Amino acid sequence: MKEPGPDDPAEIGPYRLVARLATGSTGRVCLGRSPDGEHVAVRLVHESRADDAAFRRRFAREVAVAQRVRSPWTVPVLGGDTGARVPWVATGYVPGPTLRDAVAERFGPLPEASAWALCLGLARALAEIHGHDLVHGGLKPSGILLTPEGPKVTGFGIARGAAVTPSGSPRWLAPEQIVGERAGAPADVFALGAVVAYAVTGTGLPAADASAPWQSPDGGTGAGPVDGPLRGELRDLVTRCTAKDPARRPSPAEIAEEAARHGAAALAGGAWLPPALSAGLGRDAAAPPVPDVPGDPPTHPAGASRGQRRSVRGAAAVGALLLAALATWALLPGGGDSASEAAGDAPGKSEADAPDSDDAPWPGPAAETGLTPETGLTDVRGDADGAGGTGATEPDGATETAPPAGSGAPLSELLPPEVREAGTVTVYAPVDAGPFGHLDGSGGFAGLEPELLAAMGERLGVTFALEAADDRETALERLAGGEGPRMAIGGFSDTPDNRSESGTTVVDSFQDGYVLVMRDGEVARDLGGLCGGTVAGWEGDYYRGLVAAESTACGDPVRYWGIDDLPAMLDAVRDGEADAAFVLYTEIVGHFAEHEGSDGGLALSERLMLIGDYGMAVHRGDGELAQALRAALQSLIDDGTYARAMERWGIPDAAVDTARVNGEP
Template structure:
């Protein structure tokens, strides 16, 4: 909700305008007050569209169709003027966010909420279809969440059943991602009730998982997936009742005849929602509803420069007294009265000074650029979940100065999509910071764009050195690196070999197939061998990139009787080949590798030879931590996503916490510019759940790397978390070693 602009009218059709609810290409939607004091959402069409006879005819149809629908879960039309120079339509104001806003801010909704949502929207669609109509644009943005249930809005493109999907050649009517295949195909098929059922299935999948079943991105790509590919319903069965998951999958059948009727879907949803108590929305969404209601009672004032002169004694444009506010808000309270006294109490919570409801807080929007589909989907999904949990935790706190909202863009981890994704986020005026990109290729492509625009972007998982974005190599003050770079990765290995294993003789096998990593490891170990202070030595044994048989190199390395072997490589398969060669040679000393090789492929290829290998990694396994914050995060993650936290989820949670702490410095200011965030973030200290996020106070703004790396050990066919590298004091397979002297770096 934003203040009226100077060019906005004072009133329209007997409705006094109070604030702007939104604005788009077709027109503007205002919060207004009717003559009887009832709040309404008043949509005004832009003049250029009003001058188009075809568009005006469509607008007349919207008014006629919406005016004839009386179901409880559709929003009634209260007034309209289709013949005005600027035609308008007023509907009852619903004091709640759209489903799109709620999921963007808080993430996926609980299973019972999804079931209730499905039951009531299916009932609404059944009534629409019974009237011989098809909505044709069922999507999260057209569904409002009220305390007593959802409301379906915007019948602007609704038509009678059986009309074609296209109004002109190659013009698709509706929203990609929620269009049925018959609507999306270039050859216009008939649009009927099953098209709305398909869209509702997409909506319910989105509400349950937090992601679109056919992905996001370029509309033509989304339409192609809708027609030719299966929906992404991974994990849906663990988030909602099995019968509801099956029904949602049925809604997304490519052939209309295979989809359930709205009445059948309603029955399944009602059965899945039975026995869950009265309230249907989670507390976080209830707070959003209360916030919207409070804003409706106290809309932002029109700028003084635009206010007309007011004669003495004229009270029309004075700030409302408390008594007048109660009168104005009476019908707003009625809009949520179905939820009982608890809902009303939320609206009228006073501040300690007794001055009435606390002013609404601003919303700060952050973005996530991640791979939510493709080869790196697991990585992006874990980070998105971590970010959403952090946002939900922030928004649930009492007395916050601002709310956080999230917008998400899927770049598939690919360079080709990353640049266009970054441009889309930079074009969004609400975004003040970006978390991501998540892969090296995507970071390399998007980083310069964010830097040029002074948009703060936080690299959580992408290695800045490999992406060519280390602060020493780029001239941007907006790059925020929250992970240890690859040049740091040898320190945990050196620490382990020195402090835990007390190694004096180390052999390093340098894989020519991993040039950057291999040479960094070689150089660092030659400069600072394990137990250097006590005469520790290192021998180096290169292996050519095309050499598959590592036996000869391993034999050469073992000829010097090392106590430890370090494989300086990034390939899981080649690291496994080294492991097998060492096992065949009977080597039982310490064996270490590096995180890029720490994959299931290594375990499968090495077999029993993998047992005992130790790897460094720049991320934690938060579910193995015994801290209170880690336990709470793990419990919340399990409760929402029915699985343990994935790699980099906890780090994404902390990165979001760092942003929230930074934004705290701006208080409740209406707007914050990205450049301001970039300047402040490097002076912010945040004690994260995983590690402290603090930056050097020079032009480099490097992450202070203490406590930022971890050790894992291959055991029993999996990688088991050992702990933060500086806290590991004993190897599971070795007696506790007391180092002759602690390592200092």
């Protein structure tokens, strides 16, 4: 939390605004206080959205729908004014961590007794939501707040008519959502089972099956070994919840009845969580919700004690969740039924969520793709003009392959014989690797590397079949454990240590480096121009060390302020609390592209610092395939296709003149 900004009104409706919780491209979330002293979270729509008549209509409709649900297990929508000059909506303020925060950062996996109580609360929440002809459509650990009284679900109320389109991270999506079908209430039940599995195991779906949960060996959400942490009746319930066939999943009422036998007493007594975690909730609830006036950067969250960081993180979680729901309203296609949380944690910090939108979240054309029902593979094959093509799907669900090698593809002879014979290369692709590759609103892949692969496939005479992976790390894990011709995309850093650790060879397709983001008109060339100043960047000794290494010539050292949220870094620069933010060029350009208007008042340094090579990874033993990919990429560089793609995806300064493998031409 921070003090209200100069553009935040002192009051809105009956609420006095006392702090700002979060800021994003769709608006901001403030902490408000009602006349009777109760705290609420107030979401104010960004002016660019307020001028959109279609958005206003959808926003008004969705606020009205969400107000219908009042339950102890959901975060209530209290009211708002969707017709005001700055539309706003107020919801309950819950000063607690998300389930993801509790499991991943605070405590670890929950004991079985707590998981039963969690299951009961979630089932009751879904029963209430479904009872109003609504579907959540995006239930996941980062959308569940923990309180002493039980879990509270947020982010619902945006799906109507009990049907939703795909949204969220694949590990929480039901099979019918992943293949692009409209899904109803059973999809929420699947997500409930996946969430409970995560709460008990700390991992949930096994990485190898994150894109197709129903393919896990035990038929469920990766329950793990029978004698593991998820066992007995809870394991049986999770398996039923995550059945591939929606008709075989239990209803929320049936789940609640079964979970009540194990978790009702603990939930009713307020002792449903482990004592250590409950004590943290008590500290969060007792902490004053109004922040102190910011002081010197080292006293901010990055330098606070562990207990202080917890309170700040809890407040930040509330703001991020509320802003996510606001972003979802902003992304809804007109007249469609949809639900998702479109805002998330910092890049590389959390599970990736595919935005639920007709609009690609990054500028530039999306390679047309098709998702095959049973395999989760998306074909990217070159058309005659080298642009992205559609992988056609046969009636039986099989994927049509590219024409065989030798049918006019000029570089097909460079491929290893087994790849030419197979005609297909499996590509493990993170669902959200920014402009390098991501799932678009239609469920297909778009981005720089999918577009390049489409053109390279035309020249090599091979199909690149993209298979969704949760993140870059998962893509590399699947590359290491896979079989046959395979590779991974996502913009991998090409260093000897990284290659050795991941067992890969990297085809370098672009370069990247760090830039300074400063207030417009105050741009320094490099860190040497900020001696004695304050630089904000990602939390961690690694980033702190990079800044220290680049500013060794300073007599008055540069102070480093670690922040775990990119918009918060930019706010610190705008507010004058930091002189600059230190981030990767492609990261900040991608952020500005995704969040229109977020670059207001800011400018980038012209010089890239600590430049390195990045690209696509192949298995270390597939050197011949890597060289064929290098040759195909070089042909795109030579004829200008590559430069046009870099320009379309907004990162022309990351272009290379020569395609390399492991840094060598």
